[in-house]
Amino acid sequence: MRKIFLLSLILVEFILVSSGSVYGRNYVQYSGKGKIDWSNGIVEAIGMAYPPANPFSPSQARALTKSEAETQARRHLFDIIGGINVDSKSTVKNHSEDKSFPFPEIHGLIRRANVVDTAYLDNGSVKVIVSMSLTGPFARLLLPKNILTIDTVRQPQEGNRKEGGYTGLVVDCRGLPLKPAMVPVILDEDGHAIYGSAYVSREHAVRIGVAAYARDLASALKHPRVGPKALIIKGIKVAKTRESDVVISNADAAKVKGTPTNLNLLRECKVIIVLD
Numbered sequence: 001m002r003k004i005f006l007l008s009l010i011l012v013e014f015i016l017v018s019s020g021s022v023y024g025r026n027y028v029q030y031s032g033k034g035k036i037d038w039s040n041g042i043v044e045a046i047g048m049a050y051p052p053a054n055p056f057s058p059s060q061a062r063a064l065t066k067s068e069a070e071t072q073a074r075r076h077l078f079d080i081i082g083g084i085n086v087d088s089k090s091t092v093k094n095h096s097e098d099k100s101f102p103f104p105e106i107h108g109l110i111r112r113a114n115v116v117d118t119a120y121l122d123n124g125s126v127k128v129i130v131s132m133s134l135t136g137p138f139a140r141l142l143l144p145k146n147i148l149t150i151d152t153v154r155q156p157q158e159g160n161r162k163e164g165g166y167t168g169l170v171v172d173c174r175g176l177p178l179k180p181a182m183v184p185v186i187l188d189e190d191g192h193a194i195y196g197s198a199y200v201s202r203e204h205a206v207r208i209g210v211a212a213y214a215r216d217l218a219s220a221l222k223h224p225r226v227g228p229k230a231l232i233i234k235g236i237k238v239a240k241t242r243e244s245d246v247v248i249s250n251a252d253a254a255k256v257k258g259t260p261t262n263l264n265l266l267r268e269c270k271v272i273i274v275l276d
Contacts, residue, residue: 025215027180027275033076034129036084038180038213039223041134043080044116047073051124062126066118069128074110077130081106084134085181086142088242102141109138134182139206142182144197165261168226168270169195172217173235173246178275180213181244186271188253189236195256199266211271220272227270231255231262235273246273 026039034045049068055061082093095101113132120126132138171186185196193199200210214220221230233252239245248256256262265271 025219027213027215029180031080034073034080036080036134036180039215039219041209041212042131043077043084043134044129044131045073045077045080047071047076047128047130049126049128061124062120065124065126066120066128069118069126070115070130073115073128073130074113077110077113077132078107081110081132085179085244087181087183088185088239088244092142105141106138109141135207135209139182139209143202143205143210165259166229166231166265168230168272169256169262169265170217170220170226170230170232171235171246171248171271171273172232173273174217174276176235176238176246176275177243178235178238178246178273179243180273180275183210184273185239185242185245186235186256187239187245187247189247189250191239192253194248194253195266195271199263200269201267204267204269208269210269211273214272214274215276217274220274223272225270226272230272231265 026037028038029036034043036043047069049065049072051061051065055064082091084092086092086095092106096103109132113130115128116131117129118126119128183197186194188194195211197205197210208225212223212225214223217232220226221232233248233255235246235248237247239247256266
């Protein structure tokens with residue numbers, strides 16, 4: 001009973017302390033093992049350990065308990081990452097039988113994940129929180145090695161920018177049962193892709209992610225990712241059998257594809273999806 005109470009107390013503390021948002025209300029998925037902050041592309045996991053029954057010394061008990069808590073936190077980090085949607089078709093753990101999937105490299109990143117908090121409690125137990133980014137090295141492992149632009153997508157060059165255009169794209173999907181993913185796709189009503197891996201620069205996708213997620217429209221519009229003048233469009237439904245892909249109206253699709261400037265925004269991954 002004491003153990004259950006203590007873990008519950010730690011989880012509440014973790015949510016209250018760690019859910020602060022840099023730009024507003026983050027879109028965060030919580031579990032008993034930690035959280036995924038889809039607004040900032042960060043995964044955090046909790047580890048908890050109790051001191052050994054017969055330690056050689058108090059300092060040894062402290063060191064062993066901290067080590068065990070950190071090990072558990074990294075194990076929980078792997079469990080959380082395993083449930084992340086790579087795209088609408090699969091999660092990371094769905095690839096467990098795929099020998100070409102970079103699990104060894106993922107394990108390496110988890111071993112090097114930062115310890116962001118260590119708490120020594122009065123009863124001798126230790127709580128450790130570890131953190132890892134979904135962008136950078138992790139994104140480089142999971143994103144397609146060669147993101148190739150499809151023929152129907154004409155990527156503009158930097159010189160084609162027009163002053164005064166939109167600075168980002170916000171897709172309002174509130175009310176839809178859409179699930180976040182590393183590589184979401186936006187489609188029009190005819191099933192044509194408006195945004196996805198074919199539209200992005202791999203360099204930008206690795207650095208900041210294909211898209212970010214926000215909890216409300218105000219938070220999305222404050223995020224520097226989409227700048228001061230975002231084009232706001234409405235998601236009308238989740239794509240059939242594709243829980244992370246959203247359908248927008250053909251009229252909104254025309255707006256998105258309307259200018260070379262807008263295509264630049266897609267190439268640079270200046271996209272935020274708003275979820276409840």
